[in-house]
Amino acid sequence: MLTVWGVGLAVYLVAVFHRSSLAVAGLAASERFDISASQLATFTMLQLLVYAGMQIPVGLLVDRFGSRSVMLAGTLMLAGAQALFAVAESYPLALLARTLVGVGDALTFICVLRLVSRWFPARRVPLVTQLTGTLGQVGAIGAAIPMTYALGRWGWTTAYLGAAVLGSVLAVAILVAVHDSPDGRNLRGPRMSWGAMRQTLSASWAHPGTRLGFWMHFSTQFSATALSLLWGYPFLVRGEGLSSRQAGVLLSLMIVAVMLSGPVLGWLIGRHPWHRSTIVLTIVWSIVAVWTVVLVWPGEAPLPVLVALVLVAGVGGPASMIGFDLGRTSNPVERLASASGIINQAGFTASLILVVAIGVILDWRTPGDSTAYTPEAFRWAMSSQYVLWGIGLVQIWRYRRKARAVIDRTQLESGVLA
Numbered sequence: 333m334l335t336v337w338g339v340g341l342a343v344y345l346v347a348v349f350h351r352s353s354l355a356v357a358g359l360a361a362s363e364r365f366d367i368s369a370s371q372l373a374t375f376t377m378l379q380l381l382v383y384a385g386m387q388i389p390v391g392l393l394v395d396r397f398g399s400r401s402v403m404l405a406g407t408l409m410l411a412g413a414q415a416l417f418a419v420a421e422s423y424p425l426a427l428l429a430r431t432l433v434g435v436g437d438a439l440t441f442i443c444v445l446r447l448v449s450r451w452f453p454a455r456r457v458p459l460v461t462q463l464t465g466t467l468g469q470v471g472a473i474g475a476a477i478p479m480t481y482a483l484g485r486w487g488w489t490t491a492y493l494g495a496a497v498l499g500s501v502l503a504v505a506i507l508v509a510v511h512d513s514p515d516g517r518n519l520r521g522p523r524m525s526w527g528a529m530r531q532t533l534s535a536s537w538a539h540p541g542t543r544l545g546f547w548m549h550f551s552t553q554f555s556a557t558a559l560s561l562l563w564g565y566p567f568l569v570r571g572e573g574l575s576s577r578q579a580g581v582l583l584s585l586m587i588v589a590v591m592l593s594g595p596v597l598g599w600l601i602g603r604h605p606w607h608r609s610t611i612v613l614t615i616v617w618s619i620v621a622v623w624t625v626v627l628v629w630p631g632e633a634p635l636p637v638l639v640a641l642v643l644v645a646g647v648g649g650p651a652s653m654i655g656f657d658l659g660r661t662s663n664p665v666e667r668l669a670s671a672s673g674i675i676n677q678a679g680f681t682a683s684l685i686l687v688v689a690i691g692v693i694l695d696w697r698t699p700g701d702s703t704a705y706t707p708e709a710f711r712w713a714m715s716s717q718y719v720l721w722g723i724g725l726v727q728i729w730r731y732r733r734k735a736r737a738v739i740d741r742t743q744l745e746s747g748v749l750a
């Protein structure tokens with residue numbers, strides 16, 4: 333059980349490593365492909381778009397072919413994509429490589445979730461799921477430190493080829509160690525026609541628990557994702573007047589918040605599954621409150637307020653994992669991956685909308701073609717989050733009432749559901 337989870341976790345961690353491996357290579361990429369800042373940002377947006385768009389097909393694939401086969405395909409795809417990125421010398425080829433990174437990345441997480449719910453007793457699943465999400469984020473730290481070193485020491489091609497080789501080694505580990513469930517190496521679902529796929533998806537979506545999970549995932553993670561993937565550093569430096577070093581420390585603190593809060597939330601929802609939506613609502617309101625303090629503060633917000641911002645926003649990442657637990661307890665195991673796919677696209681779609689909205693509003697509020705964004709422009713841009721929070725909070729409130737009307741509290745609390 334632990335070996336299977338260990339390999340699954342390693343596959344997810346390496347996927348997070350691949351997805352984040354461009355964050356520290358921005359300057360090198362601009363020089364290599366001779367591109368502007370917005371062309372560089374296109375890499376991130378494309379990756380998010382492909383990742384979010386692939387979630388439903390991937391969920392269906394996992395229910396049909398099992399975690400092992402899909403995870404193997406994802407790992408090989410990521411390795412191939414990074415190898416292509418290593419040798420690409422033109423911008424279009426590099427875009428193709430990043431698109432394939434998005435596809436490979438999309439193929440991994442849902443597989444690991446399904447392995448966890450097949451291998452662990454139901455009561456342990458919330459905690460192990462949170463640990464998976466939390467420990468997987470170490471891949472982002474791995475991408476920052478070793479990739480910076482490798483790029484400086486060996487250059488672009490060798491650094492990215494090295495990343496590709498890492499993926500290929502994992503493919504061997506999957507072949508040797510991963511079984512879809514204690515009952516078999518490969519667990520195939522029934523053949524899927526268009527009609528069957530439509531039925532699986534609509535049955536999943538029809539359950540208010542799946543919709544509640546979707547809106548939980550939608551509302552919790554976009555703030556932290558937009559800060560960590562693209563806008564955190566410019567916001568803290570240009571919008572709030574921090575030094576580069578202070579901004580770097582604050583963004584690392586956000587990862588500390590993820591690491592500390594993930595296991596606590598996993599334990600909490602395992603003990604109080606009926607109150608999962610209350611926990612999520614409390615976290616979303618806290619994120620809204622701390623952002624509001626930052627945005628209404630006259631001039632630059634003081635450092636302790638910005639520390640509170642990154643810590644509270646960081647908790648949103650692990651809080652989004654609670655959405656998957658709603659999917660698990662609201663769907664039979666044969667359509668668990670499809671439900672997870674539906675839920676997982678929510679937070680990444682919201683993050684993509686926010687990343688684009690911030691860019692558009694910054695350009696709108698900044699005179700001419702300049703990228704010297706002002707604190708005022710950032711205030712406008714970051715305020716676009718209220719639209720997403722507003723939609724998310726209303727939907728969580730609606731579907732929490734509907735889900736509570738159909739979920740049997742006694743069964744849920746005794747761990748029977750799953």
Ligand SMILES: N[C@@H](Cc1c[nH]cn1)C(=O)NCC(=O)O
Pocket residue numbers: 441465466469553590594648649650652653676679
């Ligand atoms: N919200 C994330 C995972 C996470 C856990 N802690 C911080 N972030 C999520 O939905 N992950 C899916 C993925 O592919 O990473």
